[in-house]
Amino acid sequence: MSPMTTTIILSSLATGTIITMSSHHWMMAWIGLEMNTLAIIPVISKQHHPRATEAATKYFLTQAAASALILFSSSINAWKTGTWDITQMTDSTANTLLTSALAMKLGLVPMHFWLPEIIQGSTMKTALIISTWQKLAPMTLLCLSMNNLSMTILLTMGTMSALFAGWAGMNQTQTRKIMAYSSIAHIGWMVTITTTLTNITTLALAMYLFMTTSMFSALISLKSKTMQDMTTSWTTSPTLMTMAMLTLLSLGGLPPLSGFMPKWLILEELITQNTIPMATILVMSTLLSLFFYMRLTYTTTLTTSPNTTQTKYKWRFKLSPYTLLLSSTAPLTMMILPLTPLVMN
Known part of the structure; x- marks a missing residue:
């Protein structure tokens, strides 16, 4: 083109x-x-x-x-x-x-x-x-x-999206399909809170954009389309793989990272609105999503791929817009959680 x-x-x-x-x-x-x-x-x-x-x-x-x-x-x-x-x-x-x-x-x-x-x-x-x-x-x-x-239809769709995306993403090996089901789950979380507070929806959407951009930038830089590609990417750049691991954990919503912030605020508001059963279903669906994030993390970073000692490390990446995009979005993906009170005020 x-x-x-x-x-x-x-x-x-x-x-x-x-x-x-x-x-x-x-x-x-x-x-x-x-x-x-x-x-x-x-x-x-x-x-x-x-x-x-x-x-x-x-x-x-x-x-x-x-x-x-x-x-x-x-x-x-x-x-x-x-x-x-x-x-x-x-x-x-x-x-x-x-x-x-x-x-x-x-x-x-x-x-x-x-x-x-x-x-x-x-x-x-x-x-x-x-x-x-x-x-x-x-x-x-x-x-x-x-x-x-219609609030009932939206809440039902949001809850079903989070639950179904967790189930469907568990048996995927293609990184693009895993990110697609991650997108469905995150949009489901946003829709459930849109009926109550749109400012939390905006915050959740911004965090989703940061995390997804960061993860896709890492996948583009590593040229990884499957989990098998990810297992051998550690020799390309350990630093980039570490950032990809933290981004995956942030997508799963683990507390030290920024991805925990929107889920925390959404659950707090849902419990305030006395919709405890729906909040429980959302938390359980997050465990399903966290499973396939953790599986991808485990196969990429937490285990060493069977490489010989003669493997050459490809340290020199060509400078591209995606490495610059990753360097700008990765800190936002990992370190915004302490700013939660400031963001809400």
């Missing part, structure tokens, strides 16, 4: 998200989502490979169906109430359709089946974009229309 084409596509991708995030009219939000979808399709399918073509087709069909549902729900609301304002979704049918559409956009259970397949069929760099940047516009619409959406 030529530099001019890449610039146009990435600019369109960014513009579509910004239009959706800054709009108050449903038509403008829909236009931004469509720009976003049409810009990411060439990025997914630029590899001339059947898996990439399949992933691009699946992504287009799923996102087009979700955008059509958003347009349909906003049209029903405008027909009933006479307004296209995003914050004035008062019709119950329109709200149910909108909840389903945003769940499909985000990859929430039971509309999650497209996400692992598309991320597995894409390159690591494209999977990074799908897992991070593509979540911003739907999450913004979710926060804007939160007061009118």
